Amino acid sequence: MNQLDRYDRLLLAQLQRDSRQTVQQLATAVGLSSTPCWKRVKELEASGVIRGYTALVDREKVGLALCVLAELNLTRHHEDDVRRFEAAVADCPQIVSCYATTGQADYVIKVLVPDIKGYEAFLHETAFKLPGVTHVRSSVVLKEVKAQSGLPFEAAVPAPAPAPKRR
Template sequence: MSKNQKIDEKDRQIIRTLQRNGRMTNQDLAAAVNLSPTPCLRRIRLLEQSGVIKGYGVEIDSDMYGLPVTVFVRVSLDRHTEANVKQFEQAMSKIDAVLECYMMTGVSDYLLKVIVADLSDYETFVRKHLHPIGGIASIDSSFVYGVVKKSGVFPMIG
């Protein structure tokens, strides 16, 4: 499977099943998607080689880990020069507390998903990691106080 080839419905079934339980055996996965094990494993390998499946991970309870505070941070840059954008994006890639960083349309340039231990830890994040970057026009923070839905499973197509 190359980057230009589209995945089919059976591939999507495999992906959605793995998104629900990435630890299942190939035997169980094959049964769940109604394939025999060898063709199922072949499809998985092709999905991995083509980059559709980028890796496997573990979902962690951030409270139990000791980082119970999730903050969505909207950042606007004061200038949109190539150097300013590159500086900001490189800084984001190096900060462990930033789990996700998205370039956005609309009022803000970036949306960050940040996890910290508490409000004091967030203040330290802003003062020691964001402010020194420079070129930031505004920082707008929204603290998560409840999760209504969180899913890593893609929706069906069609």
């Protein structure tokens, strides 16, 4: 897919707000008729811009009251060690986000568990056993001030238009 235009951005913003809207509702919201709207959504899906659809679940209401951000350091940064670590993280359901970072930590993970005892168990049974981990620094989240899953399209800078060709 080439560059996103105004209608693509409006459609994406609408789908992030509520992905259960009908094509007609989307079309009305962005100022298109149904067929071009449907075609654009299908193109956004086919190109991988839209990776899927999901439900937002309140973690506390399903028993995952404790959120912890943990910084991890690895002993070595050889390709095999990193690959093994990242595969183990991907297989761990309590780790819902993992970022390779610059600075003091090699990785920052977001862990969701029922309570502090659950996190202690996670540390001993999982985190300390992850391949190559030498250090874990944990920060318990007291309150989520902002937890947004949608992308801020209004903050995105559109790619510049190609310069006109000289004759």
